[in-house]
Amino acid sequence: MDRRQFIRTAATVSGGAAASVAIAAPALAQSTPDIRWRMTSSFPNTLDTLFGSSQLFAKTVSDLTDGKFKIDVFPAGELVPGLAALDAVQDGTVEAAHTVLYYYVGKDPTFALGSAIPFGLNARQQNAWLYYGGGNEAINGFLETYGVTVQPGGNTGTQMGGWFRKEINSVADLQGLKMRIAGIAGQVLAPLGVVAQQLAGGDVYPALERGTLDATEFVGPYDDEKLGFYQVAPFYYYPAFWEAGPTVHYMFNSAKRAELPESYRAALDAAAALCNTRMLADYDVKNTRAIRSLVGKGVQLRALPRDVLDAAYDSSQKLYAQLDASNPKWKAIYDPWSKFRSEIFEWFRVAEYTNDTYAYSKQAGSQ
Template structure:
């Protein structure tokens, strides 16, 4: 067969031009330029938890060729940290990075999406949110606030906090003024604790002045940076109220719905990346931080068993009372409770058995 060289070259060139056009991502051809502002509930000095928003924003920009950008602002620069939800709700900003249990004053149901006392660990929390119906239940609840949510980080199991004086029993909690977030304050109140709600940057001065007697924050890495060990030497574990805190990205629902479908996918993917990254970072950074704190003379203590038992009973009573009085709580809590029960059954079989054996062998020096 004979080929006309000129026709072949012309045809090839035409195909090459068409191929180049097809090779350009459809997103780059049609997507609008979008620029959002995100307010964080965390100071930028806490690089791991604040950094979750930066991880997400960087991924979004790179996935969209710079056409969808999100400017991240630390707590207090645009709005106070504990007003992040309000700023998203009323459209002051398009997005926030926050812990939803900060807003239990509006409705205790906010806490279930983040964490509640004696709740799920990080893996169980992710399982419930992503594949156990949690995201859907939480979004249904948040619709009344004009907000859409995506998980955007997890701290893992937190520490039980810093105390100016040693505590040995429930009796030592009476009259204790403690900065504590979420529903944990309501759980501890019947035990005599006087709960305080303070943003991260306000905790150290209050502890130093004696305005509060104790505080919890997250864990060794962040706590060391905040300097709590300098004024409260007793460090207790674990935080039964935060077995796996999910930090959320909140989006103004109208602005979110106006996004192109491709941008929504990118947002979801970037949020998942931030979620995984934060937990991994804390797991690495806390290893060395706990050793550093003990080396500085910190007194590491387990929470007394009678405090755990009394707190567990208080928590279960609170949840049952809320289920009887708050239909929104009940709509999220009842499915969550069933998931927790079944998840605990499974984790006891493999995870708990494996972890317990390995940890005891390591502790024995083997």
């Protein structure tokens, strides 16, 4: 081949490459289409911790996709009731939700294992189980039949035991107590005399004010102060043994998620992981300030009596044994979860517990 022929051949190849680039550009654009989803929250927009996390999630997804994947977020009650988020994602009313899995224990108690069960894992342990202990895989395997998939999207840390209109001095004081309580904790407290009710956050204050409820738990000092519970129930008990580290989840319609480009699915997961970290940090700062504010308003802090904790622990173990024997889906997740709990508790007792106990006692003694 002479020099001129070589140049002509090279030019042809070069032109072909340029044409390939020109053709590839629209194909690339088509792989990142403009998509708009709707997300319902199980929380009112007055709670900047919980509802605000959904807004951060939507912004992050938009930022990661150069504004091509947008998610409109709606507070509880605007599109569907707060406790109907799962149904709305299942039937395609919305593509996504920000919710807590234990809200749906009426469908199957196994839902609670994804978020929190009485005397379960704290926030760090919960994240360890979900991300590296097989938890996410187990929960999403369970959810396949519901047509949804989830990612951890927040944790409140250990919650408060709730607001009571009267003092609780022993298990006997729980007889006939009407209490708003989430998850399977109501089933644990029922043998102790508690009449459990499950209400969305925005419905709790009116029920407590009217006396329809005698007590309620929600989250912790910051959210509870915003919701005004201290105005109608002066006794604030701790801890919420039923929620040592409850996970809040982002839930997606499985079919709709599968239709997304891979980069958009990665954006959903990355945004959820960011919100999971940010929410816990946000609560730790805001609760520190809010508990002081509440005490300054006359709120009376009380520790739950030991006999209440002991009775509840015994009741929880009986319930778990019953579910293990009667519910294969529960057993498939609970048994490995229980083994994980035992092992990580052993580790936390070695360093975390001894360090925290000593440091907290010294700090308290210096005040």
